[in-house]
Amino acid sequence: MAKEQTIQTEQQEERQAFELTAEMKAAIQERILKQIAAELQIGSGRVKTTVGLLDEGNTIPFIARYRKEMTGELDENQLRDIEERLTYLRNLENRKLEVIRLIDEQGKLTGELRSAIEQAVKLQEVEDLYRPYRQKRKTRASVAKEKGLEPLAQWIVSQPRQGDMLTEASKYINSDKGVQTAEEAVQGAMDIIAEQVADDAKIRAWVRKYTFDQGILRSEAKNAELESVYEMYYSYQEPVRKLPPHRILAINRGEREDVLKVTLEVPVERIHDYIGKQLLKGPSIVRDTLAAVVEDAYKRLLAPSIEREVRGEMTEKAEEKAIEVFAENLRNLLLQPPVKGKVVLGVDPAFRTGCKLAVVDDTGKMLEIAVTYPTPPNNKVAEAKAVFKRLIDAYGVELIVIGNGTASRETEQFVAGLIGEIKQRKLAYLIVNEAGASVYSASKLAQSEFPDLDVAERSAISIARRVQDPLAELVKIEPKAIGVGQYQHDVSQKRLEESLTFVVESAVNHVGVDVNTASPSLLSYVSGINSTLAKNIVKYRDENGKFENRQQMQKVPRLGAKAFEQCVGFLRIPDGANPLDNTPIHPESYAVVDRLFKELKLELTKLGSEELKSMLQRLEPEELATKLGVGVPTLRDILDSLLRPGRDPREELEAPIFRTDVLQLEDLTPGMELKGTVRNVIDFGAFVDIGIKNDGLVHISQMSNSYVKHPMDVVSVGDVVTVWVLNIDTKKGRVGLTMKKP
Known part of the structure; x- marks a missing residue:
């Protein structure tokens, strides 16, 4: 009986412990929700509801579109911010618990330290507090501790007013431990104190902020005679707090490529004064010794460490901005209006290997493949014209689309001349960004679509289809291979991939997807559908014919109730039994x-x-x-x-510019008015295709008569803009443009 009571008591204690843990979890969750609400300035009720929806496995596109009443109409970006902060803060809380456990196992956890860790709002603060207790590699301080010099260090830190330091230090002379003289003992004690100073969380936080606020980043050339793209940074300096993101990434790359030497300079006197005030308590016999410790702690331990942290933080913020620019450009590129109802001739230009041609009908179906050699070194212009004319006549081609890669402008000249000769039919050409086309062409997806074609021929098909439906074609390519940003190879690839994947998902779900024609690549970006489900949907469609209604989707293997709820509103069935199946209206609202x-x-x-x-x-x-x-x-x-x-939201955007004649650099004059398409937006301006070999640059200062904080506030990728020629550099083939009317 007594044993039974003991077991019941133990079980009750376990239940109480479990309840206590649950209470702790609830308190932590409440703290996280309050912090997110305060940071993002969103009502705590809306944050709590959103977190609940995310925890239930709902996707951001689904919540943004179909749970507006619950979230108070938060948009996708707000929901994404909540999700990111939730992940960060949950990881932070887990790290706090881990640090508390590790310090407690050492028997060094005090109530004050525990409270400081629990109240930390950044991971950096937690790591600063944990730093003195972290297991370190062999350091000068750890060696001194092994020699038994910690008590001497404590004696020095107590700052006695009487006595003699060397006399006290002589007590620690021990040849067996490697302490031969009193001076060696003092030096060891100083090393211990220096590490304590460098590990102090309060000191580190102050020095880090001061370095960020007052630091100057300086770069210089390792070889001033070397010509490079980094020449403006050969003798350069700027305050850390003012450095724009693109400059930080450029300097980082120059340093990584061993072209630049980069240093971070800070006024040290103020730092010495601050640390001295934290350590020195008044007159003492060891004051000069401790002053020397302060200088050593900063120069040897704090400065290198803080410089790494500050530059790491600068880089992180710069990367975030670069990723943000890339993501916005990608979104605008994906949402370019489709050119519907036209038979298109796609051209993948080249010199030696010739231009690969692909005719596709108005649905994107490949009709014929050919190759011509109108460009140097072959210059078979007459033969090429014959092939082009035959294809144009045979299939009723209305638009020729040329990729913007190698030999693009030479091919453009040839096509413009050809159009001038064909008077009997309306024909135009368009240059498209072919970034990533070669990535798609060599992919398993392209091989399965066109197993009998070579890489360049597949690329020509992709170029043609990019105009007919940019979104459907571009989703086949890894997002970061679509070159619409800056420094994409210099940023965190994991973070870049996450951000761009979110953008593609957002664009796909914004437009909606025809479930009866969509490729597995396109379907895999639909809310609630992964790559396995996407393949299952296509397989089911191939085996059973077109979907006639949305409910049929539930018959697809492994597409459960939750996935159906998340995806079905974004899938369209244009000719289905129920006309609502071709709208964004969710079946739950039928x-x-x-x-x-x-x-x-x-x-x-x-x-x-x-x-x-x-x-x-x-x-x-x-x-x-x-x-x-x-x-x-x-x-x-x-x-x-x-x-x-059945509306396509992309159709409301401005259509691309169709051209019939080519423009040479020599044709331009300052003040000339032109229409162009924005190809890329970066931190310092935008590149605009005005129909010449290289895109012209509109610098941020030339975008408006009023102040422009960022080019994206004025233009987006794909915008058709009116510009005027500002200056022409014929030697470098560069054109400066302005959007300010002369």
Whole structure:
């Protein structure tokens, strides 16, 4: 009986411990939610709901589109910020618990230290607090401790006013331990104190901030005679706090390539004064010794460590900005309006190996492949014209699309001349960014699509399709291979991949996907669908024919209830049995649509009619929502979808510029007005395709008559802009442009 009671007591204690752990978890969760709400300035209730939805396995596109009432209409970027901060802060809390455990195991955890760790809001603060207790490699201080000099160090730190330091130090002379003289003992004690100073969390935090606020980053050439792209940094300096992201990354790269020597300089007197005030308590016989310790602690231990940390933080922030620019450019590129209904001739230009040609019909189906040699060294212009003309006539080609790689402008000249000769049909050409086309062409996906074609021939097909549906074609390529940024190879590749994947997912779900024509690559970016499910959907479609309704999706192997809920609203069935299946309206809201049509006394067959549009435009969502039993934001989305069923949001953007004639650098004059397409946006400006060999640069200072903080505030990739020629450098083939009307 007593044994049974003991077991029950132990079980009760275990349950209490479990309950206590649960309470701790709840307290930590509450702390995290409050911090996110304060940082992002979003109501704590909305943050709590969002975290709950994320923890339930809902995706950001799904929450942003179909859970607006719950989150108070937070957009994708706000949801992403919450998710990122949640991950960081949860990792931070786990690290705090780990550090507390490790210090406690050493028997050195005090209530004050535990509280300081628990209240830390950054990982750096936790690591600073843990630093004195971390197991270190062999240091001068650890060697001195092994020699038994820690008590002498404590005596010096106590700062006695009387006595003699060398007399005290002579007590620690021990030849067996390697301490031969009193001076050696003092030096060992100083090493111990220096490490304690360098490991002090408060001192480190102050020195780090001071270095960031007052530091000067200086770069100089290792060989001033060497010509390189880093010449502006051969004798350069700028305050750390003012360095723009692109300059930080450029200097880092120059240093990594061994062209630049980079140093971080800080006024040391103020740092010495601050550390001295923390360590020195007043007059003592060891004051000069401790002053020497302060200088040594900073120069030997603190300065190199803090410099690494500050430069690491600078680089991290610069990388974040570069990734942000890349992501925004990629989004705008992916959302370029599709050129529909045209038979396209894609050209992958080259010199020696010839231009590969691919004709694709208005659905992107490959019709014919050819190769011509109109460019040097072959210059078979007449033969090339014959091939082009035959393809144009045979298939009714309306648009020629040329990749912007090697031999692009030479090919453009040839095509412009050809168009001038063909008077009987309307024909135009377009230059497209072919970045990543070669990556796709050599991929397993391209091999499975076109097993009988070579790499360049596949590339020509990809170039043609990029105009017909940029999104569907570009998702086949690894996002970072699409060159629309700066320094993409210098940033954290993991962070870059995460950010760009999020952008592609966002773009795909924003547009929606025809489930009956989408490739596995496109489907894999749909909310709730991974690459395995994407392949399963295509396999099911191939074996069973087209999907006739959204509910059929539930028959796809391994596509469970949660995945169906997350993905189905983003999938479209254009010619399905239910017209709502070709809208962004989620099946969970079909009943609301039924009630709405009964209210309007119309049949669903009226979808897309002018009668329905006229009635919908007169409705007041705020009044109708209560009657239909739905939230106002969801009803607004439903009404918008019913007004424009089957709408592609990309079609509202400006179409690309079709050209019929080529422009030479020699044709330009300062002040000339031109129309161009923005190809790339970077921190200091934008590159604009005006139809010459190299894109012209609009510097940030030439974008507006008013102050521009960042070029992205004015232009985006794909924008068609009016520019004026500012200056022409014929030697370097460069053109400066302005968006300010002369």
